[in-house]
Amino acid sequence: MTERAMREATFLILTALADGSQHGHGIIAEVQEISGGRVRLRAGTLYTALDRLRADGLIEVDREEIVEGRLRRYYRLTPQGTRRLAAEAARLQASADAALTPLKPLGVTT
Amino acid sequence: MTDSAPLERRYRRMLACYPKAFRRESEEEVLAVLLATAHEGQRRVGLTEAADLIRGALRMHFCTSRAPRPVRNAVRLMCLGALLNLAVMVTILVTLGGVRSAVIGAAVQWHTVLLTQVVPVLASAPIGAGVWLWLAWANGRGHNWARFAFMALFGLLTLGLLTGLAEGDGTHALPYTRADLIATTVLWLAGLVAMLLTFSQAASRYYQQEPARQ
Numbered sequence: 001m002t003e004r005a006m007r008e009a010t011f012l013i014l015t016a017l018a019d020g021s022q023h024g025h026g027i028i029a030e031v032q033e034i035s036g037g038r039v040r041l042r043a044g045t046l047y048t049a050l051d052r053l054r055a056d057g058l059i060e061v062d063r064e065e066i067v068e069g070r071l072r073r074y075y076r077l078t079p080q081g082t083r084r085l086a087a088e089a090a091r092l093q094a095s096a097d098a099a100l101t102p103l104k105p106l107g108v109t110t
Numbered sequence: 111m112t113d114s115a116p117l118e119r120r121y122r123r124m125l126a127c128y129p130k131a132f133r134r135e136s137e138e139e140v141l142a143v144l145l146a147t148a149h150e151g152q153r154r155v156g157l158t159e160a161a162d163l164i165r166g167a168l169r170m171h172f173c174t175s176r177a178p179r180p181v182r183n184a185v186r187l188m189c190l191g192a193l194l195n196l197a198v199m200v201t202i203l204v205t206l207g208g209v210r211s212a213v214i215g216a217a218v219q220w221h222t223v224l225l226t227q228v229v230p231v232l233a234s235a236p237i238g239a240g241v242w243l244w245l246a247w248a249n250g251r252g253h254n255w256a257r258f259a260f261m262a263l264f265g266l267l268t269l270g271l272l273t274g275l276a277e278g279d280g281t282h283a284l285p286y287t288r289a290d291l292i293a294t295t296v297l298w299l300a301g302l303v304a305m306l307l308t309f310s311q312a313a314s315r316y317y318q319q320e321p322a323r324q
Contacts, residue, residue: 024143042159043143044166047136055176070142 006088012039013049014058014077014085021062021076024050050075058084114145120155121145127167172250178316181249184307187300188246188260192239194300198293199235202228249308254317257308264301271298 006014009031016022016030027050028041041049053059058081062074077085100108121144125137144159155163172185202209209228210220241263248256271294307313 024139025146028143028147042162043140043147044159044162044164046143047132047140048166048169051132051170052176067142070145071138072142073136073139 005091006084009039009041009045010049010053011085011088011092013041013046013053014081014088017059017075017077017081018085021074023065023072023074025072027075053081057081113151114148116153117148117155118145124155124160124163127164129167129170132170172247173252177250177252178312180307180310180313181252181316184304184313185246185250187304187307188242188249191297191300191304192242192246194293194297195235195239195242199232201293202232252316252319257305257313257317260301260308261305264298264305267294267298267301270294 012031012034013027015034016027022030024043024046028043028046031039031041050059054061054075057078059075060078062076064074065072118141121141122137125133125140128137172189177185206228209223245256245260245263249260271291275291308317
């Protein structure tokens with residue numbers, strides 16, 4: 001059975017964790033950067049997604065720190081999360097290639 | 111720190127909407143993120159931010175973030191059912207004046223109609239809404255009994271709709287009963303789809319797992 005396409009926010013959160021663990025605020029900043037400022041996650045959306053991703057076994061808590069008296073929890077991808085992200089990235093790339101290939105002869109470049 | 115104190119208090123008030131288990135584990139962490147993303151000099155929770163926090167709290171209460179899609183959709187339909195119950199009540203309240211004129215015009219005792227037909231419907235609507243919400247919550251958490259309880263509720267709803275249709279021979283042609291019948295039909299359809307979704311294959315796997323920890 002093929003897996004369902006991932007929501008953009010979920011994909012971006014997993015992507016933000018691809019090159020190492022991140023805390024909540026770091027994920028928000030990273031997602032904003034990856035999306036070129038288009039997606040600005042809010043705390044409610046972020047923590048609902050993190051809760052679901054943890055329940056699905058795609059991410060896990062890496063470590064906790066106290067910074068300026070505030071709790072900072074770092075999250076990282078699990079091996080399952082890494083595989084899922086890779087599969088989704090490949091799927092998106094295949095879709096993008098399918099769209100761009102017929103556009104090339106028309107001189108359309110990205 | 112002192113400057114952010116009123117904002118922190120307001121954020122904490124908003125986070126009180128979240129399930130206890132989530133607050134115990136993550137309140138301080140979420141609060142830190144909220145304060146870190148707040149604008150310079152911000153003292154109040156913005157409207158979009160508040161809506162986002164409330165939506166997040168509702169999702170966590172109903173566990174819709176963890177449930178598979180069929181259960182999530184079933185929970186949404188059950189919430190819609192709760193709203194429809196309240197909509198029936200509001201419709202009756204808004205059209206009460208027209209109903210009264212129609213009843214008096216038909217030479218029927220208004221207080222008899224009020225006590226035997228209007229008040230029972232008005233009184234049962236919030237209870238009905240509560241039951242739909244309760245079952246939405248329980249189904250979202252993956253309690254297996256909840257889908258059977260919802261099936262029983264759907265049975266009652268079907269019975270009510272059939273009774274309503276049997277009585278719809280023109281002798282009960284009060285404006286609110288017609289609106290009530292339409293609303294009940296919509297409610298019945300929502301209930302039917304929700305019930306079928308809770309018994310789908312993906313949903314069954316979810317119900318057979320342990321209920322969520324919240």
